[in-house]
Amino acid sequence: MRDIVATALLTVAAVLGCVRFVEMFADRRNVTTWDQVSTTVGVTAFLTASGLTLERGGIAAAALLLLLAWLVHDMVRRHSPSKRTFAACTWLSMASLLVYIALD
Numbered sequence: 001m002r003d004i005v006a007t008a009l010l011t012v013a014a015v016l017g018c019v020r021f022v023e024m025f026a027d028r029r030n031v032t033t034w035d036q037v038s039t040t041v042g043v044t045a046f047l048t049a050s051g052l053t054l055e056r057g058g059i060a061a062a063a064l065l066l067l068l069a070w071l072v073h074d075m076v077r078r079h080s081p082s083k084r085t086f087a088a089c090t091w092l093s094m095a096s097l098l099v100y101i102a103l104d
Contacts, residue, residue: 017046
């Protein structure tokens with residue numbers, strides 16, 4: 001049961017961090033310092049969760065996570081969520097990653 005919860009936390013962290021990762025490549029001219037900090041936190045959570053998924057579940061789990069991240073990328077580009085949604089995804093991603101680390 002603990003492995004399932006840990007894998008779910010990593011998946012949530014990676015998917016929510018992927019939202020900010022996708023937004024990082026958008027054309028942003030007026031970027032505040034807070035947006036830069038949020039982008040750094042989101043990308044760090046995404047890459048860390050992806051690496052831990054590869055280490056924990058192997059290549060099959062990492063491939064499934066990559067497909068899920070690709071789906072999230074497509075959804076974000078098509079629907080363009082608000083800045084509040086980006087901020088919420090960023091900090092929820094980091095929180096779920098920290099919960100995973102606390103459980104492990």
